[in-house]
Amino acid sequence: MFGFGRGRGKRADDVVEESAEDEAVPERGPFDESEAPKDEVERLDLGSVRLPVPEGGQLQVEVDPAGPVRAVHVVTPVGRLTVSAFAAPRSDGLWREVSGELAEQLRKDGARVHTEEGEWGTELVADSPKAALRFIGVDGPRWLLRGVAAGPAETAEECAKLLYAVLDETIVVRGTDPMPVRTPLPIQLPEAILRHIQQAQQAQGNGQAAQ
Template sequence: MGLFGRRKRKDEEPVVEVDEPVDVEDLDEVDRADGPYDETEAPDDEFPRLDLGSMRVPVPDGAQLQVEMDPAGPVRAVHILTPVGQLTLNAYAAPKSGGLWREVCGELAEQLRGDGATVRSHAGDWGQELSAALGEVALRFIGVDGPRWMLRGVVAGPPELAETSTEALRAMLRSTVVVRGTQPMPVRTPLQIDLPQAIAEHIAQAGQQT
């Protein structure tokens, strides 16, 4: 599927150490012309995507899926396990005015520092990105503000593959379609993840066998 192809970048991305919540007023406006897409603007490209209800996510060939369930029953996350790292996307309700990722980014940086991580801020394809080093794991967080939704992606992998895993995350975000729906929701509410029937049945059968 060409998901891990590295896109050429004109310049090296600026990097700054994060000591305080980051002010990103000087970053360019978010450009989603090449994705991720709202369902109203999804391209008719026949690109294979996994339908998770609130998201349609491209899954690279050979990847494995790991479903994280909430104790109360709903699906909390679907992790995509690849040779370069574990990729996870989640979508949230956001205000019409946008800008939710900017708020979340500062909070996330503070939380990561509290966990003992070394955190840096980067200017990426859609604005601010965060990278973090925690033990032997390299993390990259990327958020995109859409119409009444925010899409957040994270990849966790070995430090020596950090550059490749970051490009893989960007590629996955770029081809994702978000299905927000029209119902009113409080800001930051996670959009519901619905598993395809075959996957849901497999999980149910595995649960009965344990």
């Protein structure tokens, strides 16, 4: 559906010479809307996040019975990716707090959990009976972006690399409205996807009525 149109960004320790104009835009994401690059990367606009969908990825949407979209997943041949944004304080450090709570909950659920230092800091790696999981958090200006890779243990490394690539090109749209810390930023589906879901729900309702 969507492909990556830009290579991986430079790491922080790369030594490069750049013009003053280049310095205005970060070399790698996730990006705040205010500093988003003007590139040719095709991104899926979900309102609070704009993310590229890997080649061959399929969207899976979770919708609450009341109507709001709970989550959007990208299903790939190597696993499932989920990228979500949350309101955060102006100061950094929310991911450190959230990841500690998440690790505790995963252990209570029977998963084996350890931490690794990754591209954006501490990552949680969990082995559960259902899947191999990796949680990545990025603290931004008044937002926290969380990425989750879930899939079979044998493809966990490939799935993690795919998640890194997606996060590296993601744009977060926080908005200016005050929101309680940890509140999920609202997801808005493109009109075409929304129509598809509504048609599928209607067809399912008609099918149940005919039984």
